[in-house]
Amino acid sequence: MRRLFALLILALIAPLAHSADRPPNLVVIFCDDLGYGDLGCYGNPVIRTPHLDRMAAEGLRFTDFYAAAAVCTPSRAALLTGRYAIRSGLSFVLFPTSMGGLPQSEVTIATALKGVGYHTAHVGKWHLGIHPGQRPTDHGFVSSFGVPYSNDMDSTPASWKLAASATPPVDGYNIPLLRDGVELERPVDQRSLTKRYTDEARRVITTAKDKPFFLYFAHNFPHVPVFASPDFAGKSRRGIYGDAVEEIDWSVGQVIATLREVGVAENTLVVFTSDNGPWLIMGDQGGSAGPLKDGKGCTWEGGMRVPGIAWWPGRIAPGITSEPASTLDLLPTFLGLAKAPLPSDRELDGIDLAPLLFSGKALPERPFFYYRGTRVAAVRVGDFKAHFFTQTGYGGAKPEEHNPPVLHHLGRDPSERHNIAAAHPDIVEKLTKLRDEHQAAMKPGTPQHTR
C-alpha cells in the first residue's frame, strides 16, 4: 500500500517536474496591416473575432502595444532581431528586385532558440530578403513554409491597381509559395494561403512535440489584395476585408485548439500582433485604427500601435494592461524563457516582459522611438509623445518638421488632437534630449534597400 502511494505521488509529480524543466513553446502570430481597431476585443463594430476575443479574455490584452516600425520589412526585422530596423539596414520596404535583406550578422529569435535546442519553424510571409544568407533557413529556422514578400508584389501595373478592389484578380500577383526555399506553386492561389498556413502551423505543433518549439506564424493578410477561402469569402458584414480577418481569427482558434489537443497549451506562450497599422488609402480594403490617428506608414498612433495579446493558460492572468510594450521586447522575453543567452555583442532595444506577463508588475519607464525610415519621427515616454516631424500615412505627403516638437498626452488625448508643447517645456526638453542621445549613439547597418 505504501509503495502504491509512493508510485501515485510520483505519477502526479512527474509531469509537473517535466513541464517545469522544459522551456516553454513560443508562438508569434503576426498579421499584415491589421489595424488597432480591427478586432472585436479592440472595439471593431462589425468584424467577428470570437477566437481572438476569447484569447484576449483568457490572456493579457495590451492597450499600448507597438509594432517597431510603420511598414512591413522594418517591422519584421525589428521583431526577429529585437532591434530597431535601422541597425540591420532595413529601414525601408524590400521589393522582389532588391538584392538586400536581413544580414547574416544579425541574430534572430530563431537563431538563438535553435541554439538551445528548440525546433524553429517559419510559416507565412517573410519579406526580409530572398537571396542566400537572407532567407528564413539562413536565419535559424529549421523549416520554412510561405511566401517571400508581400502578396501585392510581382504584379503587373494593371493588377496592382486592382489590389485595392474588392475582387482583385486571383492570378494577378506572381508570388510563389515556397517550402524551405523550393517553389511549390506560382502564382500561389492566395485564397488558399490562410488555410494552408494554418495546416502547416498545426503540423509544426503536432510533430515538434518532443522538443520545445518556436513558431513564427506571419499571415499575409489582411494586406491587399485581400483574399479569403470559399469558407469565409462573402461571410462577414465587412466585405472581403472582414472575411480575411475572420479567417485569421478562425486560424488563431485552430492554433490554440491544436495546442490543447497535443497537450502543450499550459506550456506555450502565444503572442498575437500585427506588423503595422491599417493601410487606409486602400479604402474598404484597408482596416481601421479605431480611435487612433492615421494608419500604416506614419508615426501617428494609428500607424504603429497595434493589437497585442499574450496568452499562456495558467501562467498569464487574464487582464488588460496599459503598459507600453513592443515587438522589440519579444526577443528578450523569449530568450529569457528559453534560458538562451542574449547576444552580448550588440545593442538590443527591447526588455524582458516577464515581470509584467507573469507577475503583473509595472515595467521600467523607457523611451519608445517611432522611426520613419532612418529618422526618429517621435519618442514616447510614459503618456507623453513628442513628434519632431509628422507625415501623413502612405503616399506622397511631405514631412512637416516641428521645431520645437509637437507634444501629445496619449492618455488624455489618445487621438493626438491637441498639441500641448507650450504647457510642458520640461517634457519637451526631456524627450528631445532622449531623441538626440539615441540618434547620436545609433550605428546604422549597411542600407539594404539600395542594393
Place this chain on the structure above:
Amino acid sequence: MRRLFALLILALIAPLAHSADRPPNLVVIFCDDLGYGDLGCYGNPVIRTPHLDRMAAEGLRFTDFYAAAAVCTPSRAALLTGRYAIRSGLSFVLFPTSMGGLPQSEVTIATALKGVGYHTAHVGKWHLGIHPGQRPTDHGFVSSFGVPYSNDMDSTPASWKLAASATPPVDGYNIPLLRDGVELERPVDQRSLTKRYTDEARRVITTAKDKPFFLYFAHNFPHVPVFASPDFAGKSRRGIYGDAVEEIDWSVGQVIATLREVGVAENTLVVFTSDNGPWLIMGDQGGSAGPLKDGKGCTWEGGMRVPGIAWWPGRIAPGITSEPASTLDLLPTFLGLAKAPLPSDRELDGIDLAPLLFSGKALPERPFFYYRGTRVAAVRVGDFKAHFFTQTGYGGAKPEEHNPPVLHHLGRDPSERHNIAAAHPDIVEKLTKLRDEHQAAMKPGTPQHTR
C-alpha cells in the same frame, strides 16, 4: 427522517417556484453623453471599465444599439415611452425656463410597471419637465432622487464657458438635488452625484426586495461639466472625463454586487446604455465615438449608436450581437417580461427583444429612423442607411439636403465614408419610401419646447 427530507426538498424548491412566478426586476443604467468608444469592451484604449467589461462578458453586448435621439430630452422621452420623441412633442432639449415637459397623456415604462405591482424608482437625471404633470412621480415613479435637468444648466454665462474645462467651478451650476420633488441641496455638489445616486440605487434594490422593481438609473455624467468624487478624481489616464467614466463603471459594479448580495441577480435584467453620442465640441471633456462618425447632436452613427449591454445571469447567454436594436425596444421588452399590457391606443416604435435576448434569435427586419428635431434625417434597414440631410454635430452647422439621399453600408463602411447610392437605386428607393410612409403617418405631439 422522511419528514426532514420532505422539508429539505420544499426548502430547495420554494425559491425556484417563487422566482419562476415572480416577474423579473428591471434595471436601466443610462449615461449622459457617453460615446460608443468610451468603454474598454468597446475598444477605448485608455479608460478602465472592468465592471462594465465583465458585465459585457457575462451578458449580451450589442454592436448596433441606438439611442432613439441624438440629444438628451428626446432620447429620454423615447426610452421611457417606447416612442419616437416627436410623438410626445419632445423633439428638442428642454431648459430650466421651459414650461413644457413629458405630457401626462404619455404612458411610461414606470406607469405600466407600477400598474402591475412593481416598485418603480427613478435615480439621477430627469430632463423631461419640472412642472406638475411632468415630473418623475407624475409618470409612474413611486420614488425619485436626482437632478431635474442637465448638469450644465442654470449657470452663469461665465461658468457655462468653463463647462468644457478640466476644472469647472464646483458652485458654477445652480442645479438642485431633489428627493420626490423636494430640494435637498442647491447647487448640489456635483462631485458627490455619482456616489449618492449609487447609494440610492443600492437602497432601492435592498428595500424593494419584497416586490419586483423597476430602477431607472440615469447618470448625469460624463456630460460636461465633468466631475468625479475624490476617490476617482485624478485617477484615470484620460483626465477628468476618464475619472467620471471610471466612477460610473464602479457604480455599475456596485449595482451588480448589490443585486447579488440581496440574492436577486438571477431574477434581474440590467440594461446599460447612453442617451446619445459623445459631445465632441467639448474637446478632452467630450468622449469618443470610436470608429464611428461624428457625435452628439447629429445623425451620423457617432451621434446615436451607443454602448448597449444586456445582463441577466442564467437567462441571457454571454455573447455579442450585431442585431440592430434601440432604447425604443425597452418598453415592449420590459412590459412583456412583467406581463403588463402594452398601451393599445397609440403607436409604439419598438419591439420585444426577448427572442434575441433569451433565445439568440434574429429580430425581424425593420426600419430605424434617425430623427434630428422633428425631421427624419436618415433611415436604416439591415446594413443600409440612407441620409436625406446631414448636419455636423452640435453647433452652428447648417443642414445639407441630399436628394437623392446618400447611402452607406454600415457593415462594409462602418465609418460612413463612401456614398454608394449610385450603385443601389433600388435600396435608395426602398428606404426613401419607408421614410415617406413614416412621415406621412406620423402624428406629432404638441411641441413642448416652445411652451
